[in-house]
Amino acid sequence: MSDPPAAPPPEVLFTGFPGFLGSALLRRVLARGDGPVACLIQPQYRDLAERRAREIVAAVESDAPGEAAVHLYEGDITEPDLGLGRALDDPALLAEVGEVYHLAAVYDLGVDADLAEAVNVRGTQHVLDACDRLAVDRLHYVSTCYVSGRYDGVFTARHLREGQSFNNHYEASKHRAEVAVRERMADGLPATVYRPAITVGDSRTGETDKLDGPYNLLRLLTAQPERLAFAFSVPGADETELNVVPRDYVVDAIAELSGRADAVGETYQLCDPAPLTVPAFVAALSDAAGRRTVTVPTPKRVAEAAARLLSAAGVDVEPATIDYFDHPTRYRCPNARDALAGTGVSVPPFESYVDRLVAFARENPDVGDDPMV
Known part of the structure; x- marks a missing residue:
């Protein structure tokens, strides 16, 4: 043989x-x-x-x-x-x-x-x-x-x-x-x-293996009562795209x-050619999480200090994410849009899948935010 x-x-x-x-x-x-x-x-x-x-x-x-x-x-x-x-x-x-x-x-x-x-x-x-x-x-x-x-x-x-x-x-x-x-x-x-x-996470299932970035905001919201939750609003957030x-x-x-x-x-x-501003993103995430959220005008340094205190108290809110609430850059992708035109590949609106992200995070609380190193 x-x-x-x-x-x-x-x-x-x-x-x-x-x-x-x-x-x-x-x-x-x-x-x-x-x-x-x-x-x-x-x-x-x-x-x-x-x-x-x-x-x-x-x-x-x-x-x-x-x-x-x-x-x-x-x-x-x-x-x-x-x-x-x-x-x-x-x-x-x-x-x-x-x-x-x-x-x-x-x-x-x-x-x-x-x-x-x-x-x-x-x-x-x-x-x-x-x-x-x-x-x-x-x-x-x-x-x-x-x-x-x-x-x-x-x-x-x-x-x-x-x-x-x-x-x-x-x-x-x-x-x-x-x-x-x-x-x-x-x-x-x-x-x-x-x-x-x-x-x-995945827009169809919500699946992810790392709850970081925007999930920090979700943790902050879900750690608070449904009837009234608070979120930071640093100067410049109204014009900032996330x-x-x-x-x-x-x-x-x-x-x-x-x-x-x-x-x-x-x-x-x-990237998303039509991203949400920070207030609109917070509103969409709040709706999906079932929270009535009030944004509180907060100096950036105070917001970062509060994030550190919350993390120490067990609400994992990465202070580094605060920098993206007044991030001055706007991203556009004309050549990617042209290259992908007619392929069926496009960015779904965040509001169309945010509920799946929230559901997955709630159903999988053991998923952490540590990087794979």
Whole structure:
């Protein structure tokens, strides 16, 4: 009896698995017929990665039997060679990789400077070095709209280095990381950059694996009586846009654009072209949470101090979120809208799915806000 044929080596490399966004996108990439896929994972997440990989492969193979394969490689983007060493040069392992999806990052507004630099900046540089070593045909890099920092005005995909200040180390490190990617693109690396806005749960199910960002406001509201709840209103909030998109839109957009050759060299902001202002967002969240909410004019420093006191008292309200109540930047996405026109991929209005976000958060109180690091 002849030996069974050897499994084909991976052709795609993912970072950021088994994260929430990476898991959903991996399924879409496999369902499209790309792969086999190698996923770079940290040892502490192996059990979760194995479980999610099995679930994804089973789901994909129910539609396309035998075509999905996921290989898990323990490593770390903070290390040179991604902690993979000679595997990058071995044709039986990773040397055949021609496409890289880089999603791994510390998504945490309160991250300290050293960790943000190690993961978001140096980690991205190590991924770029691996792309050069593998001579990949394409890199897909997930950035964030908030590379804008506190840019005063309309910020589009054309903007990057505008002399802006930053709200926190997360924003600053993601900015430096995208600058590094764009510099490699200028040197000839075929790549596409995707900048999601504030990403919340799935618009159809509400599902998420991290209750951060806008969920801080939800926790504040639900910790108060239904008949009367209070929320902060810092100076400038009435004119501030809070740009929020659901996970499924981000995944659908990246899945669509990553399969198109005409997207190489482009940067796409995956944001809501018609976002709510902060007062309208608070009102929509209050309605979904069943709260009659009064907004209290509050100096910003007082609001930040109150958030710290609330967190110490057990109501987890991240003080760093207060900076987004008077954030001066407005995000627009003309090239993303044009590229996605006619595909069926578009941003649903926040009011159309906020009730599902609230329901999921209430039904899953054990979901935390810690980043996957």
